[in-house]
Amino acid sequence: MIRTPAAGGDFARLRAEFVLPESFGPDVLAEAEAAVLDPLASAAAREDATHLPLVTIDPPGSKDLDQAVLIERTRAGFRVHYAIADLAAFVRPGGALDRESRRRGQTMYLPDGNVPLHPPVLSEGAASLLPGEIRPAVLWTIETDGIGEPTATTVRRALVRSTEQFDYETVQAALDAGTPHPSVAALPEIGRLRRELAIRRGAIELQLPEQEINGDPDGGWALAQRPRNSVEGWNAEISLLTGMAAAKIMIEAGVGVLRTLPDPDxxxxxxxxxxxxxxxxxxxxxxxxxxxxxxxxxxxxxxxxxxxxxxRLLRGAGYTAFDGELPALTTHAGIGGAYAHVTAPIRRLVDRFATEICLAVTAGREVPGWVRAALGEVPELMTASDLLAARVERACIDQVEAWVLAERVGGEFGAVVLRAEETRAEILVEDPPVMAKCAGEKFPEGERIAVRLTAVDVEKRKVSFERA
Structure with a gap:
């Protein structure tokens, strides 16, 4: 891990460059405050599931908790209870909150603070599945057989209460020590089984190193490779299981919005x-x-x-909405099947609409008109939001890379050649973990080489290397 000097700046210029909103308007805040005055107003229409010992697993310090999980072993296999924050209980269709969330699309994550999809009074308060608090939720219960294949799915509105808030490292340490929390003791088993099924389906998982930015105690920023432990992967499989169940419900009903990706030729x-x-x-x-x-x-x-x-095999991802005739593409090549976003409604717009479709279909009700009316625009809104989020994330990393390397021009580093072209290559510098272009010829793709840092432009967020 390499740290910037204490003079490393903030990301205000970057926020302005991408025109990220600094706050919510007074009408949005007023509507959010009014929505949380009586969050359990619709309790009579909800199942009381507060007896379930659900737990949350998120990155350290998370406050916008979308999901809480409980996994039980059964005679036939497993029973997965997955409670998802119920944003539709707080967001009035066509209101100020709804309009603003459509404008934003998703939460943007920056090192010096997030740009949330919903006001913090909701995203970090009344809608978040915080431990010990009774919350309105959409409760998925998925029964599986002995190899992890789903055999039955129910989805309904409920009241839930998370019993513990964990992070990935804490759960991993407890599992390694042989003292897992009972609610997730079966997570490794079902996680491995689901991963085996994913491989059989043809799902493609890329394990490229991820760059991570952390705050420095001296006021700068730290750049490191983000480790992904087994618990994070197994937890992701539970989310994918739920998203695939949601896609099946919508496809069978002939109405929905899917996350799609064409198969590589x-x-x-x-x-x-x-x-x-x-x-x-x-x-x-x-x-x-x-x-x-x-x-x-x-x-x-x-x-x-x-x-x-x-x-290069995973290009062309998008959102596909339909109401009536099924679209030509209903699957996601990276997942190896049909899939929909339903597990992160605090942080992502599309999940609220897809969830309402699943609730209506499984209850034998008509899909709400406000949901059907939104299907025409949600894919476009999400695509634009995804592109912006990717650009913001890349710009943040580029900025910290420039800060980290600003005083090391002329220095030599070890690097791995990821892609080679005639006169340059894409490299991964190992310490600090920096993805960059490198000038030179005849690069040995997939091998370690020495590179020299030739220039850093902090203002343009650019670093340049040549083969040493």
């Missing part, structure tokens, strides 16, 4: 096979892309290079 897969061969990685002829990637050691340089190449 045969030419792209053959190109990846040639890339693996060039990197010296054996790919059995009978192994699918998913099966092959699951065998790689993500810590090896050649594996990192191939993961970088595999991103």
């Amino acid at each position: 045969g030419t792209a897969v053959e190109w990846l096979r040639r890339s693996a061969d060039a990197l010296g990685i054996a790919w059995p002829a009978e192994a699918t892309v998913s099966e092959f990637l699951a065998t790689l050691d993500p810590g090896k340089p050649a594996s990192m290079a191939l993961y970088a190449d595999t991103t």
